Amino acid sequence: MKAVDWEEASVLFERAPLGKQKRDSEQLRRAFEASYAAVIVYDSDRLIGMCRALCDGEYQAAIYDMVILPEYQGKGIGKGMLDRLCDKLPVENIILYSAPGREGFYMKCGFKKMRTAMAKLNKFMSDPKAGYF
Numbered sequence: 464m465k466a467v468d469w470e471e472a473s474v475l476f477e478r479a480p481l482g483k484q485k486r487d488s489e490q491l492r493r494a495f496e497a498s499y500a501a502v503i504v505y506d507s508d509r510l511i512g513m514c515r516a517l518c519d520g521e522y523q524a525a526i527y528d529m530v531i532l533p534e535y536q537g538k539g540i541g542k543g544m545l546d547r548l549c550d551k552l553p554v555e556n557i558i559l560y561s562a563p564g565r566e567g568f569y570m571k572c573g574f575k576k577m578r579t580a581m582a583k584l585n586k587f588m589s590d591p592k593a594g595y596f
């Protein structure tokens with residue numbers, strides 16, 4: 464497998480975009496390496512998409528950090544990545560929270576809104592203007 468250039472990954476997050484804060488490349492590397500599974504997509508040598516999941520291997524999993532370069536969005540790549548990531552998770556329960564405005568994407572991929580989902584999030588995401596609460 465190709466070694467990820469984590470600086471290129473940080474630019475991918477900035478360009479997608481996902482989140483207001485620039486991702487530190489070393490933190491990104493540690494987060495992906497600490498994850499149970501990831502899907503990382505290249506077009507030739509160019510990193511164009513990535514996503515990852517935490518999982519206990521028995522019951523539960525959670526998906527995070529789904530990003531695709533803007534020029535590759537809207538071509539079915541995101542759905543393919545998410546399907547492949549879910550296939551790697553040997554559990555029946557998979558959760559995620561959508562970035563505001565992306566809910567329709569996850570619904571197209573088979574996820575449903577929960578009545579009882581709750582979260583403690585950082586101050587940026589807790590700001591009502593961010594659109595999560």
Ligand SMILES: CC(C)(COP(=O)(O)OP(=O)(O)OC[C@H]1O[C@@H](n2cnc3c(N)ncnc32)[C@H](O)[C@@H]1OP(=O)(O)O)[C@@H](O)C(=O)NCCC(=O)NCCS
Pocket residue numbers: 479480481528529530531532535536537538539540541542543560561562564565566567568569571572
């Ligand atoms: C959200 C994202 C991952 C979707 O990936 P994508 O490759 O553009 O999506 P796909 O082309 O695979 O779309 C699959 C389906 O979802 C639909 N869809 C995609 N984005 C959507 C949106 N924001 N709202 C509603 N539907 C959407 C598509 O129309 C398509 O429907 P179809 O199967 O009927 O044709 C991608 O746009 C992205 O990286 N966005 C920026 C970062 C981000 O917000 N990530 C989400 C973090 S929670």
